[in-house]
Amino acid sequence: MRDESGASCRVCRAPLPTATRGRPPVYCSRACQARAYRRRKNPPPAAEPDPPAGRPSRRLEIVEALWRIAAERGLEAASMREIAAEAGVSLRVVQYHFDGKHQLLVTALRLLHRDGERRARARIEAVADPSDLRALLRVILTEFLPLDDRSRTTLRVLLAYYVRSLTDPALAAVFLHGGRPLEDLVAGIVGQAQREGKAAPGLDPRHEADLLVGGVSGLGMDVLHGRRTVAEVRRTVDYHLDRIFTVPAASRTPAGTSQEVHLGVRQASRQ
Structure with missing residues (x-):
């Protein structure tokens, strides 16, 4: 039986079951409860303020770190951890700006072409x-x-x-x-x-x-x-x-x- 009060899960927004005893539920399932726990334990990094005038953005700094690694050791050596270390940031910061390595590689290639043009x-x-x-x-x-x-x-x-x-x-x-x-x-x-x-x-x-x-x-x-x-x-x-x-x-x-x-x-x- 579902709660008619309009309460919904904090993670997926699905309707919550009616509480039979104790405190009312805030998650619709154990899976959503686990997702909420992981988010609390590993929150995404806060959005960065705009860089000072004359300084490249953090996103561009990460791309330039990839360029340096590719020029010196090839793309095979450009793991996400290596790129983060070269850029002087944490792996989580790289993952915040880029969904994955493929997106980072494509973005870096397009910016390289744009710079050359x-x-x-x-x-x-x-x-x-x-x-x-x-x-x-x-x-x-x-x-x-x-x-x-x-x-x-x-x-x-x-x-x-x-x-x-x-x-x-x-x-x-x-x-x-x-x-x-x-x-x-x-x-x-x-x-x-x-x-x-x-x-x-x-x-x-x-x-x-x-x-x-x-x-x-x-x-x-x-x-x-x-x-x-x-x-x-x-x-x-x-x-x-x-x-x-x-x-x-x-x-x-x-x-x-x-x-x-x-x-x-x-x-x-x-x-």
Whole structure:
């Protein structure tokens, strides 16, 4: 028989049975009573106040700890406990901000891409002459190279994700997006340069983009291993760009839409 007073379980809010003797019940079952006990014994950490100006949020600190571990030891070493220790917080704090390791891995990957896109946009916008498609393409390609500590860490983390994605289908679904935006971007610049008479007319922009993006990505890994220097890779990039952007005088046509292409590149880098 149920209590008609409207009282409900403190855990699941189900109606409570009528008390036959003693104090009225507050839980509908022993299972709910056990859940309430566990909550009292292990309460979730209190919500943190906003961080001071200039200091990253606790969530970002945890993500950056994951990046450091992945860059130094690979994702296999990035257990939740190791991440908590690297971030200088308790395991419960990590679990408060992230439901599980998969969510943490996905969030860290997306933030890594967002950080890389932000830095790439800054470099692209710093190109002095928007009509200089060769300079614009050179800036985009050199983003694949470990030019400083930040980009070196980014490349190492992406390589760690690539290795993990080979055996983790759920992570691969996030890591491997459906399109090829970088190849599309490079192909678009080469095609526009051809239309403006600034690139050899007989080239296939798609094949050139595949070669450039794939080649510079591989050369960037050589730089990480110390097999090549950044200066050597830059010379290789310049060699291929000279091949693309050297055209006979008779094939040249007046430029007119490079500014539009520059704006399109900035928009594409935001996607």
